[in-house]
Amino acid sequence: MNNPAPALAEPAAGFRINALSGAATGSSRALSGPLSAEISAALAASANGEVSVRAVDVNIPLLEKNDILAERNRGYFLGRGLAALNLVSSPGAGKTTLLERTLDEFGRQTKCAVLVGDLATDNDGQRLSRPHAPVAQITTGHVCHLDAGMIARAAQSINLDGVRVLFIENVGNLVCPASFDLGEQARVVLLSTTEGEDKPLKYPPIFKSAHLVLLTKVDVADVLGFQRDVAVANIRRIAPQARIIQISSRTGEGLTEWYDYLRALIAQA
Amino acid sequence: MESALDAIRREAAAHGAARVSRIVLRIGTLAGVDEDALRFAYEALAPSSIAAGAVLEIETVPARAHCAACARDFGAGRGFIFTCPACGALSGDIRAGRELGIARLEFPDSP
Numbered sequence: 001m002n003n004p005a006p007a008l009a010e011p012a013a014g015f016r017i018n019a020l021s022g023a024a025t026g027s028s029r030a031l032s033g034p035l036s037a038e039i040s041a042a043l044a045a046s047a048n049g050e051v052s053v054r055a056v057d058v059n060i061p062l063l064e065k066n067d068i069l070a071e072r073n074r075g076y077f078l079g080r081g082l083a084a085l086n087l088v089s090s091p092g093a094g095k096t097t098l099l100e101r102t103l104d105e106f107g108r109q110t111k112c113a114v115l116v117g118d119l120a121t122d123n124d125g126q127r128l129s130r131p132h133a134p135v136a137q138i139t140t141g142h143v144c145h146l147d148a149g150m151i152a153r154a155a156q157s158i159n160l161d162g163v164r165v166l167f168i169e170n171v172g173n174l175v176c177p178a179s180f181d182l183g184e185q186a187r188v189v190l191l192s193t194t195e196g197e198d199k200p201l202k203y204p205p206i207f208k209s210a211h212l213v214l215l216t217k218v219d220v221a222d223v224l225g226f227q228r229d230v231a232v233a234n235i236r237r238i239a240p241q242a243r244i245i246q247i248s249s250r251t252g253e254g255l256t257e258w259y260d261y262l263r264a265l266i267a268q269a
Numbered sequence: 270m271e272s273a274l275d276a277i278r279r280e281a282a283a284h285g286a287a288r289v290s291r292i293v294l295r296i297g298t299l300a301g302v303d304e305d306a307l308r309f310a311y312e313a314l315a316p317s318s319i320a321a322g323a324v325l326e327i328e329t330v331p332a333r334a335h336c337a338a339c340a341r342d343f344g345a346g347r348g349f350i351f352t353c354p355a356c357g358a359l360s361g362d363i364r365a366g367r368e369l370g371i372a373r374l375e376f377p378d379s380p
Contacts, residue, residue, distance in 0.1 A: 054376045055291075056284060060276050061370040179301060204349035205301070208361070237350050241361030 015141050015150070019157040020125045022113065022134025066180055069148035073155070073183025077166065083265040084166040086182050088206060089190035090199075091172030094216040096124045097249045098190070098258075099167055103133050106259045110266070111162045115154045116169040117146040124169065134158035145176040148183055164266050174199070178206035186211040186265055189242075191235070193217045193226040200231075200238045207235060210242040212261060219248035270310035274318045276371060281319055286376035289323050293373040297330040299366035304329075332366030 077084045087095050096116070103112055113134040116124045125137030136154045138146060151168060160166070168184060170177045189210040191199055194217060200207040207213065213235050221228055228246065235244055245261065247254035273294070281289055296302050304327055311325050332345035336353035342364050345351045351360045 056280070056374050056376070058280055058371050058374055060280070062273055062276065064272065208349055237359060239361060240351075240359040 015143070016139045017136055017150075017154045017157050018122050018125065018139070019134070019136045020122065020129045021131065022159050023136075024157055024159045066148045069152060070181035070183040073148055073151055074185070075183075076152075076155070077183060077185065078269060080160060080163075081269050082160065082163050082166050083186070083262070083269040084168060084182070084184045085262075085265070086168045086170060086177075086184035086187045087190065088170045088174070088177045088187065089172060089192070089216075090174050090195060093172070093190040093192040093195065094249055095169050095172070095190055096127055098214070098216065098247070099128055099169060101249045101252075101255065102167075102258070102262075103128065103130050105255070106165075106262060107133050110164050110262070112165045112167060113158055113160060113163045114167045114169060115146075115151060115158075117150070117171045119143075119171065128169075134160070134163065140171060144171060144173050145180050146170050146182060147180050151182045164269070165262055174203040174206050178209055185269060188212045188214060189239075190214045190216050191231065193221040193224055193228075193231075197227055197231040198234055200234045204238045207238040207242070210239050212243045212245065213239060214258070215244065215246045217248060217250075218246045218253060219251045270307065270314055273371060274314060274320060277374060278319045280371075280374055281376065284376060287319075288377055289320055289374055290377045291324045291326060291373075291375035292320060292371065293326045293328060295328045295330060295368050295370055295372040297366035297368040298332045299363065300369040302369060328372055330365055330368045333364045334360040335362040335364050336360055337362065 089095055099114060103114070106112070107130065111132070114128050115136050115138060116128060117138040117140055118124055119140055119142065122137040122139065125135050128135045136158050138150055138154050140146070140150070146168065155166070168182055187210055189207055189212070191213060193215070215228065215231060218228065232244055235242065243261070245254050245257050247258055249255070277289055277292060281287070296304070307327070308325065315321060315323065333342045334345040334351035335342050336356065336358055337360070338358050339353055339355045341355070343354055345363070345366065351363070352358070353360060
């Protein structure tokens with residue numbers, strides 16, 4: 001039984017991709033290689049079974065369409081030897097500011113690209129636009145997260161030649177993005193000192209899925225009365241698997257460690 | 270639920286069945302699926318599908334995590350903090366509880 005991978009669905013009304021710099025030239029690259037083998041294998045195995053059997057142990061995993069597209073993205077990114085990171089946080093935790101500085105420092109030596117998602121405006125895309133870094137703004141309309149299909153489309157809108165790191169700046173939201181694998185190699189969750197130390201306890205799924213947690217805006221922690229050790233302990237309770245780096249995109253504290261993390265990720269890509 | 274019904278339709282066709290009488294889903298406690306919401310969707314979609322009249326059964330798979338220090342798995346409960354009952358270490362190594370799939374289908378004797 002043939003079980004083709006789902007085609008990219010038509011985007012929702014209001015969905016738009018705008019390549020701000022480094023737009024792809026010529027024909028856009030098509031993603032290929034259906035990765036629904038698990039489902040196909042399960043179906044093929046049961047199709048060979050005895051027809052007269054009336055109770056059938058089928059064991060069909062219900063991979064959501066997004067997960068299949070995410071696996072396709074992952075193969076595409078790894079095939080190009082680029083490390084893809086999915087940056088998630090509340091609105092205002094400092095994703096864009098961190099990426100601006102990262103493009104200006106780390107991005108000078110290592111070619112980076114950014115896909116940035118917001119409900120409306122290309123403000124972040126404009127802020128991140130650099131001659132040396134392809135950037136595409138994804139405006140989702142009413143959708144509160146990025147999904148793997150949006151990423152597949154947006155990745156085709158920019159020229160990824162020579163790019164080693166692809167930053168995906170998700171829509172600011174600590175809930176829904178947790179459920180949508182984009183095909184990233186690492187999920188980075190940002191928690192800023194202007195939020196509560198107990199946020200990991202209140203929004204556990206997204207922290208549970210983190211490979212790296214960045215505690216941001218640590219330069220103002222003392223002014224805010226933010227207890228870094230309490231926040232770190234809370235992150236460890238929910239996400240003992242995650243690495244934690246404390247950073248300030250303003251003073252530069254912790255950024256060397258962040259860049260080292262990116263280099264290590266490229267080495268695995 | 271729609272993707273489940275699609276899979277059931279394909280499976281029924283593969284077994285030459287026109288109807289399905291029982292659907293057993295296997296769902297982990299960490300799969301992020303709300304059983305009430307799932308049953309609501311099923312009741313909305315099933316009557317107009319191959320699953321009309323079928324019984325929906327849900328097998329819940331409890332979460333299990335692995336403690337590296339003790340080299341053993343332990344039941345992790347329904348929360349998000351996994352603490353080894355033997356040594357108190359925190360674990361992020363989830364070994365069960367994310368399941369989401371169709372475990373078993375039953376077709377009526379006369380299609």
